Amino acid sequence: MRLSSDEVIFWQHGFFKLNETIITTWALMLVLVLGAKWITSRLSPGIHISRWQSTLEIIVSGIRKQIQEVGLQRPEVYIGFIGTLFLFIALSNLCTILPYYEPPTGSLSTTAALAICVCIAVPLFGIAEQGIGGYLKTYIKPTPLMLPFHVISEISRTLALAIRLFGNIMSGSIILGILLTITPFIFPVVMSALGLLTGMVQAYIFSILATVYIAAASSERSE
Amino acid sequence: MLIDWFTVIAQAVNFLILVWLLKRFLYKPVLDAIDAREKSIAAQLEDAAAKEAAAAKERDEFQRKNDEFAQQRDGMLKKAGEEAKAERQKMVEQARQEAEALKNKLQTAAQNERDGLSREITSRAQQEVFAIARKALSELAGANLEERMTEVFIQRLRGLDADEKANLTAFLKTSHHPALVRTAFELSPPQCAAIEAAIKETLSTSNEVQFETSSAIVSGIELTTNGHKVAWSIADYLASLERNVGELLDDTHGNEK
Numbered sequence: 001m002r003l004s005s006d007e008v009i010f011w012q013h014g015f016f017k018l019n020e021t022i023i024t025t026w027a028l029m030l031v032l033v034l035g036a037k038w039i040t041s042r043l044s045p046g047i048h049i050s051r052w053q054s055t056l057e058i059i060v061s062g063i064r065k066q067i068q069e070v071g072l073q074r075p076e077v078y079i080g081f082i083g084t085l086f087l088f089i090a091l092s093n094l095c096t097i098l099p100y101y102e103p104p105t106g107s108l109s110t111t112a113a114l115a116i117c118v119c120i121a122v123p124l125f126g127i128a129e130q131g132i133g134g135y136l137k138t139y140i141k142p143t144p145l146m147l148p149f150h151v152i153s154e155i156s157r158t159l160a161l162a163i164r165l166f167g168n169i170m171s172g173s174i175i176l177g178i179l180l181t182i183t184p185f186i187f188p189v190v191m192s193a194l195g196l197l198t199g200m201v202q203a204y205i206f207s208i209l210a211t212v213y214i215a216a217a218s219s220e221r222s223e
Numbered sequence: 224m225l226i227d228w229f230t231v232i233a234q235a236v237n238f239l240i241l242v243w244l245l246k247r248f249l250y251k252p253v254l255d256a257i258d259a260r261e262k263s264i265a266a267q268l269e270d271a272a273a274k275e276a277a278a279a280k281e282r283d284e285f286q287r288k289n290d291e292f293a294q295q296r297d298g299m300l301k302k303a304g305e306e307a308k309a310e311r312q313k314m315v316e317q318a319r320q321e322a323e324a325l326k327n328k329l330q331t332a333a334q335n336e337r338d339g340l341s342r343e344i345t346s347r348a349q350q351e352v353f354a355i356a357r358k359a360l361s362e363l364a365g366a367n368l369e370e371r372m373t374e375v376f377i378q379r380l381r382g383l384d385a386d387e388k389a390n391l392t393a394f395l396k397t398s399h400h401p402a403l404v405r406t407a408f409e410l411s412p413p414q415c416a417a418i419e420a421a422i423k424e425t426l427s428t429s430n431e432v433q434f435e436t437s438s439a440i441v442s443g444i445e446l447t448t449n450g451h452k453v454a455w456s457i458a459d460y461l462a463s464l465e466r467n468v469g470e471l472l473d474d475t476h477g478n479e480k
Contacts, residue, residue: 003225004225006225006227006230015229016229017227017229017230019230021230021234022230022233022234022237025234025237029237029240029241032241032244032249033241033244033245033248036244036245036248037248040248040249040252043253044256045255045256045259045260045263046263047260047264053256056249056253057253057256057257060249060253060254060257061257064254076250076254079254080242080243080245080246080250081242083245083250084241084242084245084246087245088238088241104234107230107234108225108226109225109226109228109230109231110230110231112226113230113231113232113233113234113235113238114235114238116231117235117238117239
């Protein structure tokens with residue numbers, strides 16, 4: 001039994017390889033980018049808009065509103081990063097209803113990559129907001145004694161992000177696989193629906209936590 | 224091993240590429256479209272507010288002009304009413320004056336007519352009375368009117384009471400003027416002599432007696448001194464007749480009205 005889609009390798013040359021995770025990610029990227037391009041190529045700034053444009057505007061303005069509610073006053077700066085996190089994870093988890101589909105978010109490599117991206121993005125946004133000195137001072141507040149705890153906190157929350165998403169999605173897939181072998185009717189459908197809900201919740205949690213971390217690193221939230 | 228580090232790196236790169244792509248193809252166009260729409264709606268709202276303000280201003284201006292017009296109209300109506308009233312009063316006054324003038328004119332004309340008629344009646348009556356008297360006297364007594372008048376005058380002169388005689392005598396004595404006897408008709412010399420003799424005898428005077436014919440004396444004879452008069456005249460009877468005829472005419476005129 002496979003625990004990760006990383007194990008399905010289509011091509012390998014030394015360190016480089018093309019596994020199912022990467023291929024699926026590319027496919028999801030293609031869907032997202034082409035879909036966005038297709039819809040936005042016919043955008044109308046007027047009052048009468050298409051249903052697709054309306055859907056897209058609801059999603060984008062919803063993300064922007066969430067970022068604002070967390071405390072970031074300039075959501076357009078962060079929406080690229082945070083919105084992409086949410087859309088990628090959400091689409092990745094939604095597609096679990098497709099047969100033979102293995103979600104990339106069920107791979108610890110993917111979730112670790114996303115968590116590392118967040119881990120790097122948080123100080124970058126923090127430095128962009130309040131300068132390198134201002135950002136580094138947050139590690140010794142309220143006292144320099146807190147520096148190790150801040151560093152441990154950074155590492156642990158990055159790990160927690162990666163493991164939480166991986167654990168939820170992977171466990172969902174594995175439980176579904178096990179149930180299919182035991183009770184192939186009805187019950188797996190319910191679990192699949194539950195898996196969809198879990199997937200959406202995890203996408204929300206991952207992106208909202210990233211937002212909270214960025215907001216904490218920037219001076220905007222506290223002020 | 225659950226983590227494949229190549230996959231981690233590849234997924235991180237994939238994610239960053241996806242971030243860039245979505246930023247370019249999704250967030251920017253959509254947010255731009257939303258902003259453009261919001262700006263357009265804001266502009267439309269602003270435009271609508273401006274138009275509303277302009278409309279309100281226009282309405283206020285119209286209302287003001289309307290009020291002004293109403294005031295002007297009321298003022299003009301009032302002025303016209305006052306002018307019409309004044310004109311009416313003027314016309315009524317003019318008509319009243321004209322009516323008054325016409326009435327006066329008519330009254331004057333009626334009075335003139337009545338006076339003329341009265342004079343005519345007096346004249347006719349005098350002539351008729353003289354004619355009747357003359358005819359009656361000539362037929363009944365064989366005397367003419369003038370002779371009879373002279374006789375009556377002499378009788379009246381002689382019949383004066385003592386006080387009157389004394390007064391007349393006293394006045395004639397103090398007066399240097401002759402005693403004046405005026406008649407409506409020409410006296411014959413015997414009549415003149417008779418009258419003169421009667422005067423001198425009755426009043427015991429030596430003053431001359433002067434005779435004068437006057438149309439003002441209505442068929443009679445009178446002796447006048449300074450303020451005293453002895454006379455016989457038909458004028459009294461004629462005056463009485465004129466008065467009675469006048470009353471009759473007034474009654475007739477009143478009934479005609």
